[in-house]
Amino acid sequence: MDTMTTILQPDHATIPGVSKPVKSRAARRVHGLSDRAIAWLFVAPTIALLLAINIFPLIWMIRLSFTNLNLSMSYLPLRFVGLDNFRDILTDEDVWFRLQTTAQFVISSVALQVVIGFGLALLINRQFRGHSFWTTIILLPMMLSPAVVGNFWTLLLQPQIGPFNYLISLLTGVPPSSFSMTGQVSLAPWTIVLVDTWMWAPYVMLICLAGLRSIPDYIYEAAEVDRASAWRQFWSITLPMTVPFLMLAVLFRAIENFKMFDMVNLLTSGGPGSTTELVSISLKRAAFEKWRTGYSSALAIILFVTVFGAANIYVKTLNKVKQR
Amino acid sequence: MRRLGWLRSTVASTVVAAAALGVLGGGEAAAQGKQLTLCWAAWDPANALVELGKDFTKQSGIEMKYEFVPWTSYADRFLNELNSHGKLCDLIIGDSQWIGGAAENKWYVKLNDFFDKEKISMDDFVPATVVGYSQWPKNTPNYWALPAMADAVGWTYRKDWFSRPEIQSAFKAKYGRDLAPPKTYDELKQIAEFFQGREIDGKKVYGAYIFTERGSEGITMGVTNVLYNYGFAYDNPKKPYQMQGIVNSADAAKGLEFYKELYKCCTAPGMTNAYMQEGLDAFKSGQVAMQMNWFAFFPGLYKDPNVGGDKIGFFVNPAGPKGHFTQLGGQGISVVATSDHKDDALAYIKWFAQPAVQQKWWQIGGYSALKAVVDAPDFPKSAAFAPQFLESMGIVKDFWAEPSYAQLLLDMQKRVHDYVVADKGTSQQALDLLVKDWTKVFKEQGKEVASQ
Numbered sequence: 001m002d003t004m005t006t007i008l009q010p011d012h013a014t015i016p017g018v019s020k021p022v023k024s025r026a027a028r029r030v031h032g033l034s035d036r037a038i039a040w041l042f043v044a045p046t047i048a049l050l051l052a053i054n055i056f057p058l059i060w061m062i063r064l065s066f067t068n069l070n071l072s073m074s075y076l077p078l079r080f081v082g083l084d085n086f087r088d089i090l091t092d093e094d095v096w097f098r099l100q101t102t103a104q105f106v107i108s109s110v111a112l113q114v115v116i117g118f119g120l121a122l123l124i125n126r127q128f129r130g131h132s133f134w135t136t137i138i139l140l141p142m143m144l145s146p147a148v149v150g151n152f153w154t155l156l157l158q159p160q161i162g163p164f165n166y167l168i169s170l171l172t173g174v175p176p177s178s179f180s181m182t183g184q185v186s187l188a189p190w191t192i193v194l195v196d197t198w199m200w201a202p203y204v205m206l207i208c209l210a211g212l213r214s215i216p217d218y219i220y221e222a223a224e225v226d227r228a229s230a231w232r233q234f235w236s237i238t239l240p241m242t243v244p245f246l247m248l249a250v251l252f253r254a255i256e257n258f259k260m261f262d263m264v265n266l267l268t269s270g271g272p273g274s275t276t277e278l279v280s281i282s283l284k285r286a287a288f289e290k291w292r293t294g295y296s297s298a299l300a301i302i303l304f305v306t307v308f309g310a311a312n313i314y315v316k317t318l319n320k321v322k323q324r
Numbered sequence: 325m326r327r328l329g330w331l332r333s334t335v336a337s338t339v340v341a342a343a344a345l346g347v348l349g350g351g352e353a354a355a356q357g358k359q360l361t362l363c364w365a366a367w368d369p370a371n372a373l374v375e376l377g378k379d380f381t382k383q384s385g386i387e388m389k390y391e392f393v394p395w396t397s398y399a400d401r402f403l404n405e406l407n408s409h410g411k412l413c414d415l416i417i418g419d420s421q422w423i424g425g426a427a428e429n430k431w432y433v434k435l436n437d438f439f440d441k442e443k444i445s446m447d448d449f450v451p452a453t454v455v456g457y458s459q460w461p462k463n464t465p466n467y468w469a470l471p472a473m474a475d476a477v478g479w480t481y482r483k484d485w486f487s488r489p490e491i492q493s494a495f496k497a498k499y500g501r502d503l504a505p506p507k508t509y510d511e512l513k514q515i516a517e518f519f520q521g522r523e524i525d526g527k528k529v530y531g532a533y534i535f536t537e538r539g540s541e542g543i544t545m546g547v548t549n550v551l552y553n554y555g556f557a558y559d560n561p562k563k564p565y566q567m568q569g570i571v572n573s574a575d576a577a578k579g580l581e582f583y584k585e586l587y588k589c590c591t592a593p594g595m596t597n598a599y600m601q602e603g604l605d606a607f608k609s610g611q612v613a614m615q616m617n618w619f620a621f622f623p624g625l626y627k628d629p630n631v632g633g634d635k636i637g638f639f640v641n642p643a644g645p646k647g648h649f650t651q652l653g654g655q656g657i658s659v660v661a662t663s664d665h666k667d668d669a670l671a672y673i674k675w676f677a678q679p680a681v682q683q684k685w686w687q688i689g690g691y692s693a694l695k696a697v698v699d700a701p702d703f704p705k706s707a708a709f710a711p712q713f714l715e716s717m718g719i720v721k722d723f724w725a726e727p728s729y730a731q732l733l734l735d736m737q738k739r740v741h742d743y744v745v746a747d748k749g750t751s752q753q754a755l756d757l758l759v760k761d762w763t764k765v766f767k768e769q770g771k772e773v774a775s776q
Binding site: 070072076180288290 | 538593594595727728734738746
């Protein structure tokens, strides 16, 4: 028996100073408990916590969604209204408009983030001088809090003192105060996409980088032997082998952006008018400003089912792609 | 065993230490005596109230603690607190529109018995503030707050610019009248157009600053100043909750159109989501000739080294073709029903209602609603903006104060911002949609809404 074995698998009988009674006391303590019971004992606190802070509120919310509860008028009798809240939501033009706005935001921002993130990953995957420095610089935006990002972009985009308008003015000759990125109906939706992309493209880059690094070198070596061009290698090796990672990035970002609230709320408050009012902002207004608890519970359920359903379909597709 | 022994001694030490701390902490608390927490918005008058509160502590021995929240999250934060029956606030200076919900939901302590016992008469306060901040139902002797901070929308202007001979002559040449603080909204628009884009001291300046904020209450608190004066009303005075043809009358639509014209012609670029603070910044930085804002900020502006003193002037919200009103601001002070220190909180209100305290409140930057203060002969001369404040308090109108006010407010925010800033639809369509929204809210509240 070597020293290492002695340390990793202590045999009390052979180690001086460790006596047998210690072992028997320990055995008595767990006497009568099966391995399964011990496993439950360990898992139980987590399950209890999950039930208390996730499952119970979810069930409670489902219950509330069938009522007329409005917390600003809690003196009114609580009435069961059946599916009225759901019908109100699904027949409300404004809700559909908010969903459309959200879909446009999600699709545009995720598409841009994937293109830019993948491009950055391809660049960072190469070895060059200052590689670590540039990687850190690129990753900085995603390390910031969305509240900080929202506030400082508000300043950057301010038409009179913000440098962004001056930069555009320098490039195009348009007077800097003649347009407002957050205040114009035609620009505001693109502004939230721009800021979100600035913040989260590095995250997509990280995921893509993991995908690129997982491709074995010998595949490229074989392609080199076959005299495949760099373009051919990209289309036949790099892209297909990183597709599962890209899809994962799309899934993560789409879910995140579907519930985007803080950054957009700080940048535009959903305005001008309701141009950038994402469904999450509508939900917050209904639940915590209008206090329409029953209605907002129903809206939250509809959104949950939508995201859950879409994510499930997407994950199944992702698995199929992986199997290929 | 040694390990267990260590654990035991550690636990024992912790318990002893905790007990000692508890005793010490308890002793400290006992030494400090009683404490009250007062909740309000974080703004200039709140600082004045902190100063004023020191006198209360001196007299009563009760320590005052303050919970001030910025205006943009003030309603969210404190309505959440009241809704959840929290114990954060003993006293709250709640917005005038909360009074209906606070009374119906029993968030506030009803003060009638207390007022009777302490001989505090609501007749001693400015009538508009009693109706606006204290009564629910309105115009009934049911009091839920003591008027604490009288306020209304007023205007500031650059007196130094207005008085420059070259500017005066240019204005007279263009409009055929003297440049003076406007009495009507048409005059205001002319002056704003005159200043818009003009170069003063080598700097481009803009005509007017008006409220356009989308998220909380900004654009509504701005647009109502024009709407009231163009004939808008919330409902038919003879048929409560009948809004069709009143809220969306042709006159009201013209008023809304006017606000949009003012926003388009005469405001600084980027003012698409601006409220009190943005207005103060615009005025203090010498960007605008005229500024719409709450009287509460005027003491601070008057003291400003760059634009205050002789450089600033004040005027009452201008009249429109159908009347002369202004938007009521301000708040009353109430005792929170879930407070464990109701008696101390009532003692604070009793102290605050005293004429001497109210006089000091006005002197240090608050706005008293006590008649003894504002009707005193020397009051108009007590501050540069005092006459305008006094006049404004006589012509105020307030937004709905129903329990469902938040829904009504957010609906108006949306419809007005959609039209004024986002160029969506016509003014008539915006108001028609507003009537539809409000009708739905009142019906949900169980009110009967007559269509005609």
